[in-house]
Amino acid sequence: MATGLLTSERAEQIVTTCRTAVGDSLRSITYFTRDDFEQVYLREDLERDADLSTFIGHEWRGFKTAQTAYEGSELGDYNYTIRVFDNGFLVRVTTDTDGVFVTTDGLTMKDFEEVATAIRVFLTERDDPDA
Structure with missing residues (x-):
């Protein structure tokens, strides 16, 4: 799946990375x-009704x-953030960009560490032409 920010290969890579971890x-x-x-x-059983622009603003400022x-x-x-909610968790990994x-x-906690580490690798590979 191609997105405006990621190539289809990079989008698929982050999905595979996260699915493997959790x-x-x-x-x-x-x-x-x-x-x-x-x-x-977005998992099939969930609705696309989250206000992601508000989430992003908060997560960027929070980082x-x-x-x-x-x-x-x-x-x-600082490495990453875990937020705990009634119906799930949010793990945020952010770089300066x-x-x-x-x-x-x-x-x-081991699962959180694995997914955070995998995301960190994904984010640092963005400038590597062989990634």
Whole structure:
């Protein structure tokens, strides 16, 4: 599936990456930049009624706030965010130029770490012509 922000190969790669990491618990995947976003996956049993532009604005500001707030702390570098809701979870991994948030059903901490690591690799490979 080609999107406005990702080639069809990159869109397929992020879907495969996330499905491999979390399996059938995957609900949705949204790729975003500061100025735009594209939902690249939505599980069939869910409706396309989320206000993604509001989510993206919040997630982008949230990343910048967290990155600045914890910079230089004894906790080390900021890696990713997990948000917990009544009906699922949101995992956000962001760089200075783009990010991905994935929504899921229940996962273990190991699952969250695996999907966050896989997304981080995906985001850092964007400039690699062999990726």
